[in-house]
Amino acid sequence: MSALAARYARALAEVLREAHQNPTPVQSQLDDFVAAWNTSADLREVFLDPSFPVAEKVAILDKLNTKLQLTQQARNFVAVLINHGRLHDLREIVAAFHEVVDEELGVSVVAVTSARALGEDQRRDLEQQIAGMTQTKIRASYQEDASLLGGVIVRIGSTVYDGSVRGRLDRLKEELIAG
Known part of the structure; x- marks a missing residue:
């Protein structure tokens, strides 16, 4: 901004x-x-x-x-x-x-990317987990990216939490190369 x-x-x-x-x-x-x-x-x-x-x-x-x-x-x-x-x-x-x-209202804007569409229960559970973690209210937007293979990526501001299968595989690959 x-x-x-x-x-x-x-x-x-x-x-x-x-x-x-x-x-x-x-x-x-x-x-x-x-x-x-x-x-x-x-x-x-x-x-x-x-x-x-x-x-x-x-x-x-x-x-x-x-x-x-x-x-x-x-x-x-x-x-x-x-x-x-x-x-x-x-x-x-x-x-x-x-x-x-x-x-001012204590709302965190969250972008969730998942490998497949999340159901309402899954969205609600995920939003509750994020709200507990951030101690704020959540306004989430969702998108799909099949290349993730599974799991989700959560972006809150400039912070990214990568819980995707692709992310885990990339981290494992880096560890194997480094190690």
Whole structure:
């Protein structure tokens, strides 16, 4: 996360904290705005055009807001990004906001890669084990990679726990070569 994105993300989190407002709806609304941003080249073109007046960009935001139904804080945040010419950093800033909120709420974002699809019971058990290990709540995403042969790889931030069969075989190979 860049310093710029972190600064904007922390500022929004602070505004919400001071207003005693739950950040989850704002996260969802900003995600909706990012989705609209990603799918509309015309929207990006208008908002990123430096010759287009800021007041008109904010008016377009307000018209778009009739469909998106942004809270006042989310709408004002996007307007601040428009006023400061930071919409080109929108995706990074929203991702940073998610990280700040997760940190404040004690949530660890976990990426699990398994050799095959895990059932609901397996996912629940794995998430409970990770939550116990990290002493945090868990938000996990799952993907499959048949080359693992079996087991799982768990990534929490920059830490990787490799419990895959392929990982074990690679470690064994290194030991045999070294030894």
